[in-house]
Amino acid sequence: xxxxxxxxxxxxxxxxxxxxxxxxxxxxxxxxxxxxxxxxxxxxxxxxxxxxxxxxxxxxxxxxxxxxxxxxxxxxxxxxxxxxxxxxxxxxxxxxxxxxxxxxxxxxxxxxxxxxxxxxxxxxxxxxxxxxxxxxxxxxxxxxxxxxxxxxxxxxxxxxxxxxxxxxxxxxxxxxxxxxxxxxxxxxxx
Numbered sequence: 001x002x003x004x005x006x007x008x009x010x011x012x013x014x015x016x017x018x019x020x021x022x023x024x025x026x027x028x029x030x031x032x033x034x035x036x037x038x039x040x041x042x043x044x045x046x047x048x049x050x051x052x053x054x055x056x057x058x059x060x061x062x063x064x065x066x067x068x069x070x071x072x073x074x075x076x077x078x079x080x081x082x083x084x085x086x087x088x089x090x091x092x093x094x095x096x097x098x099x100x101x102x103x104x105x106x107x108x109x110x111x112x113x114x115x116x117x118x119x120x121x122x123x124x125x126x127x128x129x130x131x132x133x134x135x136x137x138x139x140x141x142x143x144x145x146x147x148x149x150x151x152x153x154x155x156x157x158x159x160x161x162x163x164x165x166x167x168x169x170x171x172x173x174x175x176x177x178x179x180x181x182x183x184x185x186x187x188x189x190x
Contacts, residue, residue, distance in 0.1 A: 001058070001079055001080055001082075003049065003050055003054060004048060004050060004054075004058065004080050005080050005081075005082060005164055007048045007049045007050075008048075008080065008161075008164065009164040009165045009167075010165075012136055012165045013136055013137060013139075013140035013161060013162060013165070014136045014139065014140065015046070016140070016161045017139060017140050017143045017144070018046060019042070019046060019077070020077060020143070020144075021143070022042045022045065022046065023042065023073035023076075023077070026038035026039075026041065026042060027073070029068070029070075031068070031070070032072055032073060032074050033063075033066055033068060033070030033071060033072055033073065034070055034071055034073055035069070035070050035071075036059055036063075036069075036071070039055065039058075039059050039071055040055060043055055058071075058076065059071050062075050062076045062079075081157065081160045081161055081164065082160070082164070083160075084156065084159070084160045084163055085163075087169070088159075088163055088169075088172055088176075089156070091172070091173060091176040091177070092155065092156055092159040092160075092176060093152075093156075094176070094182075095155075095159070095176045095177070095180060095182065096152055096155045096156075098180070098182055099111060099114060099180065104151060104152070105148060105149035105150060105151050106149050106150050106155055107145075107148065107149040108141045108142060108145035108148070108149050108150070110149070111141050111145070111149075111150070112137070112138050112141050114180045114181055115134065115137055115138075115141075115179060115180060116178075116179055116180070116181065117130040117131070117133035117134035117137065117179075118130045119174065119178045119179045120133050120174065120175060120179050121166060121168075121170075121171040121174050121175065124174075140158070140161075141158075144157075144158050159175075159176065162175060
């Protein structure tokens with residue numbers, strides 16, 4: 001799973017969105033599973049970089065216990081996202097509390113409106129332009145928030161995907177503070 005996570009992380013939120021879309025596209029029975037041939041097509045079309053043995057290992061590990069022999073792609077996505085470190089969980093929780101405006105969800109429109117792409121690590125380092133960074137972020141928010149917004153778990157899941165693209169603590173902190181106009185975060189000795 002590490003190679004799959006690394007492949008997605010190099011591409012940012014757009015790759016996570018595309019993988020989720022592809023899984024849903026090939027879920028012919030609409031039961032949260034895809035067949036082996038479809039998993040191979042997803043792998044090939046996205047260029048995920050796994051060896052045939054790794055592809056098979058991923059498929060088998062998420063097909064266990066399914067009577068139809070399909071791979072549980074929701075479980076796969078959860079496993080590939082991995083856990084969010086305690087310090088990062090605290091930053092995400094603080095951001096959720098800041099953006100939810102007293103409700104139980106963060107509306108997608110609020111998340112997009114507060115996002116300042118110029119303050120992201122990729123833009124600060126000159127690796128990406130602000131327009132591209134904003135477009136990718138907004139596309140991911142639209143996709144993962146659906147019609148409404150993100151509840152606390154969905155918000156954490158979203159930022160766990162984002163976390164994989166920012167392995168350095170300072171970069172992730174920027175993505176959960178400065179990129180949303182929050183300054184002076186002091187979580188975990190930061």
